[in-house]
Amino acid sequence: MTCRSWGQYNFETFDGLYYYFPGKCTYTLLRDCEDTTQSSLVIQLPHNIHDIELERISQYILVTQHHGFTLAWDGHHGSVYIKMSPEYVGRTCGLCGNFNADVQDDLKTSYGVVTEDVAIFGNSWTEEEPHQAICPLVPSLFPSPCAAQDPHTRLVLCHTFSVSCPTELVYNECITCCPVSCHVERMCIDSKLQCLDGCYCPDDLIFEDGTCVKASDCPCELHGMLYPSGQVFQEECNNCTCLGGVWNCTDYTCPGECSVTGDMYFQSFDGRVYTFAATCQYVLAKSRNSGKFTVTIQNAPCGPNLDGACIQSVNLVVDEDPRTEITMSHIGEVFVSSQYRISLPYSDEVFHIQELSTMFLQVKTSQGLRLQYNWREFRLYLQVSELWKEDTVGLCGTFNGNIQDDFLAPSGMIESTPHMFGNAWRVPSACMPSLSLPQLDPCDTHQQTASYAGQMCNLLNQALFAPCHAYLSPVPFYQQCRADTCKCGQPCLCSALAHYARQCRRFSIIIDFRSQVSECDKTCPPGQWYHECDEGVSNSARESKGLACEETCESHLLNLTCSTHEPCIPGCVCPEG
Numbered sequence: 001m002t003c004r005s006w007g008q009y010n011f012e013t014f015d016g017l018y019y020y021f022p023g024k025c026t027y028t029l030l031r032d033c034e035d036t037t038q039s040s041l042v043i044q045l046p047h048n049i050h051d052i053e054l055e056r057i058s059q060y061i062l063v064t065q066h067h068g069f070t071l072a073w074d075g076h077h078g079s080v081y082i083k084m085s086p087e088y089v090g091r092t093c094g095l096c097g098n099f100n101a102d103v104q105d106d107l108k109t110s111y112g113v114v115t116e117d118v119a120i121f122g123n124s125w126t127e128e129e130p131h132q133a134i135c136p137l138v139p140s141l142f143p144s145p146c147a148a149q150d151p152h153t154r155l156v157l158c159h160t161f162s163v164s165c166p167t168e169l170v171y172n173e174c175i176t177c178c179p180v181s182c183h184v185e186r187m188c189i190d191s192k193l194q195c196l197d198g199c200y201c202p203d204d205l206i207f208e209d210g211t212c213v214k215a216s217d218c219p220c221e222l223h224g225m226l227y228p229s230g231q232v233f234q235e236e237c238n239n240c241t242c243l244g245g246v247w248n249c250t251d252y253t254c255p256g257e258c259s260v261t262g263d264m265y266f267q268s269f270d271g272r273v274y275t276f277a278a279t280c281q282y283v284l285a286k287s288r289n290s291g292k293f294t295v296t297i298q299n300a301p302c303g304p305n306l307d308g309a310c311i312q313s314v315n316l317v318v319d320e321d322p323r324t325e326i327t328m329s330h331i332g333e334v335f336v337s338s339q340y341r342i343s344l345p346y347s348d349e350v351f352h353i354q355e356l357s358t359m360f361l362q363v364k365t366s367q368g369l370r371l372q373y374n375w376r377e378f379r380l381y382l383q384v385s386e387l388w389k390e391d392t393v394g395l396c397g398t399f400n401g402n403i404q405d406d407f408l409a410p411s412g413m414i415e416s417t418p419h420m421f422g423n424a425w426r427v428p429s430a431c432m433p434s435l436s437l438p439q440l441d442p443c444d445t446h447q448q449t450a451s452y453a454g455q456m457c458n459l460l461n462q463a464l465f466a467p468c469h470a471y472l473s474p475v476p477f478y479q480q481c482r483a484d485t486c487k488c489g490q491p492c493l494c495s496a497l498a499h500y501a502r503q504c505r506r507f508s509i510i511i512d513f514r515s516q517v518s519e520c521d522k523t524c525p526p527g528q529w530y531h532e533c534d535e536g537v538s539n540s541a542r543e544s545k546g547l548a549c550e551e552t553c554e555s556h557l558l559n560l561t562c563s564t565h566e567p568c569i570p571g572c573v574c575p576e577g
Contacts, residue, residue: 003096013097025135058198182218218245258396268397357571
């Protein structure tokens with residue numbers, strides 16, 4: 001059952017009573033007689049408020065409460081349609097009547113008296129608007145709407161007021177109130193109106209953002225933004241393509257990445273983040289069963305007060321063979337077999353080692369391992385291919401998609417604290433185990449830098465990094481940045497910002513923060529330029545969003561080419577060509 005009002009003064013109640021009431025005030029059209037609320041809120045359509053859905057269909061505003069009612073209002077032509085669900089039978093009042101299937105008592109006044117005088121009935125439902133002049137009551141003997149009309153004039157007016165639709169739209173007497181949408185899977189519930197008249201897309205097209213599109217051309221939504229059909233974005237090792245409003249993504253098992261950044265903040269292959277006072281030598285990662293590889297880091301106290309820890313060297317041993325051992329030092333030197341310093345680039349049957357840019361050293365192995373070390377900014381990244389899934393242990397965890405067992409110790413026990421877990425993977429001959437001391441806020445200890453750290457690290461929460469917030473919360477990165485910057489100032493600040501920017505690149509979000517943060521600006525050697533994985537770089541060694549590595553004459557001789565599938569690395573490089 002539907003209540004209708006059209007042409008300003010024409011009404012039909014839920015129970016089917018038609019009447020004409022030429023009132024010019026504000027009236028209660030419909031109210032739940034058992035509940036009354038008043039509020040005011042300006043919104044943009046479409047919009048959802050709890051279980052109420054608001055949208056626009058043609059010239060109508062459609063308001064739907066699921067399993068309650070649907071209201072359609074055309075403010076330009078004074079038309080209102082309301083359909084109620086059965087649970088409101090006998091509960092309504094106002095100009096729409098009481099919804100009880102009895103037309104005899106529809107003209108019930110606001111004070112509960114049934115009348116036959118439409119004027120008395122309508123006037124009783126007048127709403128008093130504050131700060132407005134008193135609205136005059138409608139007299140009982142108001143003129144009929146059909147009085148003194150010329151039939152010829154009526155025919156002329158029908159042509160005069162015929163509907164003219166905008167380009168692309170056509171007039172339809174029955175537009176469904178539950179139309180197909182590019183983005184919303186609709187539940188066409190009983191309380192929905194059947195249809196409305198107006199200008200809308202032809203039947204084979206969908207109304208989307210002011211225009212008519214084919215279903216196959218619907219855009220796709222991602223984190224609150226719309227992307228056109230055919231758009232491709234990369235998320236880690238998978239590509240997603242927008243096809244007809246739906247993202248179709250490849251389903252490859254991606255390599256795992258473990259990181260050590262700043263003052264010993266670890267993130268495991270499975271994403272667990274923790275920190276502890278790591279001032280010794282530790283097993284970062286090793287193969288769990290085969291003994292195929294072992295990566296260790298040697299740390300030492302550092303910082304102005306020697307109250308932090310920094311990586312002194314990174315060591316990789318393959319097949320437990322000293323002849324296949326690589327060490328990278330904290331000043332950018334590389335050694336084989338722990339003693340022979342080598343020049344880069346370097347390549348043999350096991351290792352491919354090169355400088356990716358002025359910022360990163362990289363060691364790749366034929367077994368699917370990749371170490372990227374930025375010794376200037378205290379950042380180390382270990383990547384392992386999907387071949388090592390469920391076959392790693394160490395500070396980088398178990399690489400099985402479960403963070404709950406990342407603190408697996410050599411004994412087979414799962415440790416309960418980062419400190420106990422870290423000491424479990426300490427290389428015994430390197431130093432004594434560290435003591436478990438209370439964790440103090442570095443900004444309480446270094447109060448002279450606390451204000452600077454808070455202000456500068458807050459950049460992570462602001463507009464510069466905002467494009468990434470929907471993909472990756474900046475909160476834990478801000479906390480790490482603040483703690484590290486209080487200890488060591490500007491170097492740790494830039495390291496923390498760079499780490500967040502790198503993680504954002506996994507979602508194809510490029511943030512050139514160094515051009516905006518003067519403290520982190522990079523000055524390149526003569527003849528080179530700095531890039532932050534920006535657009536517009538393209539040759540055989542360069543991806544569409546930056547450089548995978550820097551080419552050198554020696555790398556050409558050793559056939560160390562840069563794969564177009566490898567991630568971009570920021571830094572100073574030579575101009576194209």
